[in-house]
Structure formats: structure tokens, C-alpha cells
Amino acid sequence: MEINFQNLVEIFVELGGIAENICLRKGELGRGIFPVDTSRRTKIMTPKSLLINLNQVGICHDEIYIKDASQFSAKEKNFLEFNYNHAWSGGGNICSAEFLKYVSTIPESIKSQLLGCGFMDKALLNSCPDENRVLKRFVDERVVSFEGNSVLASIWDLVNHSSFAPPLRITSYGVETPPIEPSSEEILHKYSGKNSPVSMWKKYGFACKCIVAYSIPFSFNIGNQELSISCSGQLGLDPKEKANFSIVGDTLSIKSLPVGCLSNGLPQQNFKSILSSVGLSVDVANRLFPKIREVNIKVRHYLIDSLQEPGFGAKAELYKALMYEIELIENVSNG
Structure with missing residues (x-):
């Protein structure tokens, strides 16, 4: 026809x-x-x-x-x-x-990195x-x-x-x-409303410039504070999810945390807001956010190095997505 x-x-x-x-x-x-x-x-x-x-x-x-x-x-x-x-x-x-x-x-080593970063899930990788x-x-x-x-x-x-x-x-x-x-x-x-370069690649197969990039999973102790902080590394919140963070035992658990953004002050202000809502000081936020930012930049550079070259097709789009995310994270100030 x-x-x-x-x-x-x-x-x-x-x-x-x-x-x-x-x-x-x-x-x-x-x-x-x-x-x-x-x-x-x-x-x-x-x-x-x-x-x-x-x-x-x-x-x-x-x-x-x-x-x-x-x-x-x-x-x-x-x-x-x-x-x-x-x-x-x-x-x-x-x-x-x-x-x-x-x-x-x-390669399995790269699959493990993508899985550990929360960039892919087992079902899709296999x-x-x-x-x-x-x-x-x-x-x-x-x-x-x-x-x-x-x-x-x-x-x-x-x-x-x-x-x-x-x-x-x-x-x-x-x-x-x-x-x-x-x-x-x-x-x-x-x-989609809360897309990031990696989430767009995962869902649609192409890389594009976005407004925000999300943190990988992490866990930090807060020195002499009773609470520790962890992030599960979700690439944005599902619309059905009402709460982004909660206290679980002695841990402040955050589901999804913007760590890169075109607005260079938004991620750290968001992080400060989360911490202050559970009684943690701005000083704690100012001390931790640079570490979170550095870890996120390093892991993306490590993935790019593991890919070795941009290649073509889906590999090239993943390479670009990671580069776009690094740009967003580096755009964010530490203070």
C-alpha cells in the first residue's frame, strides 16, 4: 500500500x-x-x-x-x-x-560501571x-x-x-x-519533564543537551554528625513519587539529586534545602557538595576513558551524553 x-x-x-x-x-x-x-x-x-x-x-x-x-x-x-x-x-x-x-x-566491565552508576538496569543491559x-x-x-x-x-x-x-x-x-x-x-x-543526557540516551537512544544531570549513587559519613547521607542515583523522580528523601535509621536517604544544571546555583541550593530540612547545617552541605560533584565528574570521565573512542551509533550517543553531563556538572559552582 x-x-x-x-x-x-x-x-x-x-x-x-x-x-x-x-x-x-x-x-x-x-x-x-x-x-x-x-x-x-x-x-x-x-x-x-x-x-x-x-x-x-x-x-x-x-x-x-x-x-x-x-x-x-x-x-x-x-x-x-x-x-x-x-x-x-x-x-x-x-x-x-x-x-x-x-x-x-x-564489555562486562563497562556494563558494571553503567549499572553501578544507575545509568542502566540489568534487564536492558541483558x-x-x-x-x-x-x-x-x-x-x-x-x-x-x-x-x-x-x-x-x-x-x-x-x-x-x-x-x-x-x-x-x-x-x-x-x-x-x-x-x-x-x-x-x-x-x-x-x-519528558526531568530528562538528563544519560536518561534520554537510555530511553530514546540519542544524546541531547538537557537542563539537568543527576548524581550517581553515593554514601557519605558526616564527620561528627549522627546521620550519614546516601543517594540511590535515580535519573529523576517518577511522577507518582511524592517524597524525594527520607530518614531511614541513621541515614538521610535521597532518591534523586541534581548535580549538574544550566543554572549553576540550583543543585547546591537544592542540596542545602534537603539537608536543612532534617536539621543539618549549611556548613555540612558546603563541605559535602564539592565531594559529590567531584565523584560525579570522575566517574563519567572514567566511563569515557573505558569507551576508548566515540565510535558510532549507540556508542557515539552514549559518549556524547556523558560529555554533556560533565559540562552540566562543571557548570555548577561549589559554594
Whole structure:
């Protein structure tokens, strides 16, 4: 079935979607969405009726299909399956497979470093690039959260990421691109609210400049203080998590700690705020933060040295992500 982007958009609109003033072309980030008329606003809205639950996507003989299509009309089903098979065979499967192949063949010493830093988890590091795992990776790179479910949103998912763009909008009607003023620039949105260069590489397979970098796991004693401080090294908090730190026994346990940022004063001010909330002085924070900063810079340099060279593909993107994180951490002052 041959169909161009404009035909796809026409069917999308016929099925209830909104696709105003958009075209598909290549830009600095590869294939992306651009305005047709630079004097008008653009908008994409994938309606609730066209959202596919993550668990309803299957693959057979290298073709994506919807497992239970009872909620869709025949035309909706055909559109959705064609749309994702087009993305799959158009390079999406190759990108996902190459990422999984790279992480599965990383030397064990580097795997241990990535695991110890909290940059990767065992399940992902040990993933084999078979058809089903490649499909899972392909889908995971494209899902959004809607009414508590992870879903795929057609057409909208062609919009590329920028850490400095507004986030997508979730409404009762569906998933929308953020409202922006008319421009000749590519339409972009922020994929996730608290992304870091390494977390973007882990989730999406590419490196990009971000606003913040998070600390690796650490544990420090506080001299003559009764408390010690530990960090579990999460790459940001899950939206469902309400508390970022707690006292566990004689340890102040922090889940996720910004250690690098475009705002050079924010990480240490955040650290001071956490410590002061449990009665620890600014002096303790000022003494510890430089150590945390130094450990985080060293471990990233060590990983870069272990990679030996930038390489290409997923390895090159990991290399860049680590460099971006070092830049963010070095931007932060100690005092």
C-alpha cells in the first residue's frame, strides 16, 4: 500500500485527528514536522479514539498488528497498523535493534560501571535483539501516558524532542502538541519533564543537551554528625513519587539529586534545602557538595576513558551524553 504523508494526514483528520499547517521534511534532527505557512500556528491532536494501549501492539513476520482491535473500526485499524508498520520498516526497527545489540555486547566491565552508576538496569543491559524485544524497544520509545495507561499516538509521535521546548499536552480529548507562536522552525516538544543526557540516551537512544544531570549513587559519613547521607542515583523522580528523601535509621536517604544544571546555583541550593530540612547545617552541605560533584565528574570521565573512542551509533550517543553531563556538572559552582 503506497501512501504519502499528506494522504496519511487526510485519513488521520477524517478519523477525528487534528493536523493543522504541518508537513514532514528533514531538518537538523532528521525527519520531523515543520509548518507549511510560517505565518500561521500549527497543531497536532491525536484523539482518544486513535490511541493504542501499549499491551495491544504485537508483531508477526516483521509486521506490526493490533492484538485486539474491537475498539477500532476497520478503517481506524488499517490506518493505525499502516502508520506503525511504515515507521517500523522505515528505519524504526533498525534503530531499536542496533541500540539493543550495542548494549548487549558492551564489555562486562563497562556494563558494571553503567549499572553501578544507575545509568542502566540489568534487564536492558541483558536484552537480546530478537523481534519481540526490538518491538518493545520501538514502542517504549514512542509511548506517552494517558489516563494512567501507556499509549501510542499516531502522527503526533513524529514531532522531535528538545529539552528547551514546552511539553506535550494531555487533555480529555487526546494528546496535543504544545501551543507555540507562528515560526519557520521545526515543531518540537519536550519528551519528558526531568530528562538528563544519560536518561534520554537510555530511553530514546540519542544524546541531547538537557537542563539537568543527576548524581550517581553515593554514601557519605558526616564527620561528627549522627546521620550519614546516601543517594540511590535515580535519573529523576517518577511522577507518582511524592517524597524525594527520607530518614531511614541513621541515614538521610535521597532518591534523586541534581548535580549538574544550566543554572549553576540550583543543585547546591537544592542540596542545602534537603539537608536543612532534617536539621543539618549549611556548613555540612558546603563541605559535602564539592565531594559529590567531584565523584560525579570522575566517574563519567572514567566511563569515557573505558569507551576508548566515540565510535558510532549507540556508542557515539552514549559518549556524547556523558560529555554533556560533565559540562552540566562543571557548570555548577561549589559554594
